[in-house]
Amino acid sequence: xxxxxxxxxxxxxxxxxxxxxxxxxxxxxxxxxxxxxxxxxxxxxxxxxxxxxxxxxxxxxxxxxxxxxxxxxxxxxxxxxxxxxxxxxxxxxxxxxxxxxxxxxxxxxxxxxxxxxxxxxxxxxxxxxxx
Numbered sequence: 260x261x262x263x264x265x266x267x268x269x270x271x272x273x274x275x276x277x278x279x280x281x282x283x284x285x286x287x288x289x290x291x292x293x294x295x296x297x298x299x300x301x302x303x304x305x306x307x308x309x310x311x312x313x314x315x316x317x318x319x320x321x322x323x324x325x326x327x328x329x330x331x332x333x334x335x336x337x338x339x340x341x342x343x344x345x346x347x348x349x350x351x352x353x354x355x356x357x358x359x360x361x362x363x364x365x366x367x368x369x370x371x372x373x374x375x376x377x378x379x380x381x382x383x384x385x386x387x388x389x390x
Contacts, residue, residue, distance in 0.1 A: 267335055278298050281298065286300065310329055
C-alpha cells in the first residue's frame, strides 16, 4: 500500500470540522480532545468512524471512491492520534526519569554535605587552604 499521506496530498483530502475544512497538515495542530467545542482529533475520528459504519457493506460490488476516501481519512486521523499519544507517553517517561534523577542528585548532595559537616575544623581548614 502506498503512503497514506502521499495519497491524501495527491487527492487534496480535506477534513470537515465545525470551524471549516482542514488539511492533513492542520490535523497535527489539533488537540487530542477538547472541552470547549474546539475541533479535536477525537471528535473527527469518531465522526469518520461513525460515517464508515453507516455505509452499506457489499461483498459483491466494489467499494466506491467515497468509501475509500472515508477509510483513508480515518486511517490518517488514527495515525496522528497514535503518534501524539506515543509522543506524550515518551515525554511523560522522560519527565519522570528527570525528576527521579534530580531527586537522587539532591540526596547525593545532601549526603556529601553531611560528610563535609562531620569533618573536623582542622580538616575543613586544610580543604579550604587547598582551594
